[in-house]
Amino acid sequence: MTVTGPTAAPKGLASEPERRRTGRRPGPSRTREQILAAARVSFARNGFDATSIRGVAASAKVDPALVRRFFGSKEQLLIAALSGTMRPSERLGEALAGDLGTLGERLVRYMLEVWEHPRANREVLTGMIRAAATNARGARFLRDFIGGEILKRLETKLDRPEARLRASLVGSQIVGLAFYRYVLEVEPLASATPEQLAGLLGPTLRRYLTGSITA
Amino acid sequence: MTVTGPTAAPKGLASEPERRRTGRRPGPSRTREQILAAARVSFARNGFDATSIRGVAASAKVDPALVRRFFGSKEQLLIAALSGTMRPSERLGEALAGDLGTLGERLVRYMLEVWEHPRANREVLTGMIRAAATNARGARFLRDFIGGEILKRLETKLDRPEARLRASLVGSQIVGLAFYRYVLEVEPLASATPEQLAGLLGPTLRRYLTGSITA
Numbered sequence: 001m002t003v004t005g006p007t008a009a010p011k012g013l014a015s016e017p018e019r020r021r022t023g024r025r026p027g028p029s030r031t032r033e034q035i036l037a038a039a040r041v042s043f044a045r046n047g048f049d050a051t052s053i054r055g056v057a058a059s060a061k062v063d064p065a066l067v068r069r070f071f072g073s074k075e076q077l078l079i080a081a082l083s084g085t086m087r088p089s090e091r092l093g094e095a096l097a098g099d100l101g102t103l104g105e106r107l108v109r110y111m112l113e114v115w116e117h118p119r120a121n122r123e124v125l126t127g128m129i130r131a132a133a134t135n136a137r138g139a140r141f142l143r144d145f146i147g148g149e150i151l152k153r154l155e156t157k158l159d160r161p162e163a164r165l166r167a168s169l170v171g172s173q174i175v176g177l178a179f180y181r182y183v184l185e186v187e188p189l190a191s192a193t194p195e196q197l198a199g200l201l202g203p204t205l206r207r208y209l210t211g212s213i214t215a
Numbered sequence: 216m217t218v219t220g221p222t223a224a225p226k227g228l229a230s231e232p233e234r235r236r237t238g239r240r241p242g243p244s245r246t247r248e249q250i251l252a253a254a255r256v257s258f259a260r261n262g263f264d265a266t267s268i269r270g271v272a273a274s275a276k277v278d279p280a281l282v283r284r285f286f287g288s289k290e291q292l293l294i295a296a297l298s299g300t301m302r303p304s305e306r307l308g309e310a311l312a313g314d315l316g317t318l319g320e321r322l323v324r325y326m327l328e329v330w331e332h333p334r335a336n337r338e339v340l341t342g343m344i345r346a347a348a349t350n351a352r353g354a355r356f357l358r359d360f361i362g363g364e365i366l367k368r369l370e371t372k373l374d375r376p377e378a379r380l381r382a383s384l385v386g387s388q389i390v391g392l393a394f395y396r397y398v399l400e401v402e403p404l405a406s407a408t409p410e411q412l413a414g415l416l417g418p419t420l421r422r423y424l425t426g427s428i429t430a
Contacts, residue, residue: 049264130354139345143399151401168395168404169415176391180383184358186366189383200384200428204419213415 034060035067039081044127048138051131053077075141082128082142086114088149096157103157104170104205105198111174112194115182126182146171158209169208173201250275250282254296259342263353266346268292290356297343297357301329303364311372318372319385319420320413326389327409330397341397361386373424384423388416 038059042051053074057064071077086092095110096103115122131138154167177197180186192200207213253274257266268289272279286292301307310325311318330337347357369382392412395401407415422428 047264049262139398139400143401146399147401165403165415168401171401172391172395172404173388173419174391175394176387176389179390179394180387183354184361185354186358186362186383186386188380189387200380203422204388207418 031060031062031066032070033084035062035070035077036081036084039077040085040124040128043078043081043131044124047127048074048078048131075138078128078131078138079141079145082125082145083149085125085128086149088153092150092153096153100158100210101206102202103209105202107154107170107174107205108177108198108201109194111178112197115178116194122182129178130183160210162213166208166213169213170205173204173208177201246275246277246281247285250277250285250292251296251299254292255300255339255343258293258296258346259339262342263289263293263346290353293343293347293353294356294360297340297347297360298364300340300343301364303368307365307368311368315373315425316421317417318424320417322369322385322389322420323392323413323416324409326393327412330393337397344393345398375425377428381423381428384428385420388419388423392416 035056039051039056042056042059051074053067054064056077057067060067067077071080091114092110095106098106115125129142151164151167151171154170155163158166160166177189180189181192182190189197250271254266254271257271257274261270266289268282269279271292272282275282282292286295306329307325310321313321330340344357347353366379366382366386369385370378373381375381392404395404396407397405404412
């Protein structure tokens with residue numbers, strides 16, 4: 001990879017807390033967000049193969065080398081775009097806080113909220129999941145993201161035997177619901193309310209989280 | 216679409232039973248299988264966008280117009296290739312026969328067998344699912360296939376209130392397992408035995424099939 005243009009050096013960036021404290025130098029972080037916004041639109045609209053770092057850079061009006069410095073490869077850019085939408089450290093963190101007995105329902109609601117609020121997320125997220133599943137390398141990054149950012153947090157919260165197995169069973173049911181509801185749009189799951197879905201999946205997730213499972 | 220080459224007219228084909236009875240004219244059916252085999256390899260290896268009817272025809276050594284006459288569009292070719300691998304009328308039919316109380320376990324085993332025997336199916340099927348989920352039109356055909364060939368059969372077997380909802384809940388858990396096991400390869404689900412998976416998902420599917428669900 002040849003760096004051809006002028007770039008903002010990432011090591012020169014103010015960290016998030018520092019920026020918030022001083023209120024100065026908002027530039028690099030806003031640039032990062034502009035790149036991610038352009039990437040979301042491109043992945044969702046064009047798919048993985050037809051998205052290029054060069055094209056994303058052009059949409060965000062920055063140099064392609066800057067996109068590479070910030071994010072690395074196209075796959076890593078996709079995962080950063082996904083992570084910014086799903087915000088596991090904040091929004092999943094909120095869902096994880098509280099009683100284990102109703103955690104399953106909260107996880108269903110978390111997934112639905114990520115997907116459905118604001119409305120625009122829905123197409124973008126579906127498109128990005130499609131894009132990530134398009135090839136084996138994309139799938140590997142998606143697995144690392146789901147494993148490291150989602151399942152790991154759930155596993156830590158569970159803190160009991162077979163925690164990893166329990167977390168991955170929960171994940172399999174929730175991702176299957178997302179696939180049926182958003183990618184395939186299979187009825188009646190596509191138009192069921194969040195309330196109904198939490199009720200339908202609740203007992204399943206409760207057993208996976210805390211019940212007796214034979215493995 | 217312009218038909219440019221010589222084609223074998225589908226109306227001239229002997230039907231499957233007729234061919235079996237007479238033992239003559241094996242040509243058209245073998246040609247159809249050759250096209251499907253070439254399509255599977257291309258969808259799995261190159262994805263949906265980079266697969267073309269022309270390319271599949273070249274691999275199968277037939278005229279592109281013949282592929283279009285047999286299968287219609289590229290999306291329909293993909294669904295025909297998927298259907299030939301999953302064989303819902305035969306293999307799912309076998310799983311559906313018998314006791315409702317253990318149907319969930321049989322459905323898990325059906326899905327695993329489709330995916331894992333013979334070994335080669337695994338990459339091809341994963342690639343085809345990826346290909347079908349790559350764009351909205353592919354997803355629509357996949358939904359019609361799953362709705363018409365899989366869920367409809369399950370719904371008929373269930374013959375009870377909310378049968379469609381029950382069938383789609385079952386489908387969501389099974390497709391989620393397939394996504395975690397084959398597309399993402401998340402552990403421990405990726406290397407669990409069929410026996411273990413049937414035990415883990417059994418109670419979930421039993422409730423979806425015959426238990427109390429609130430909707």
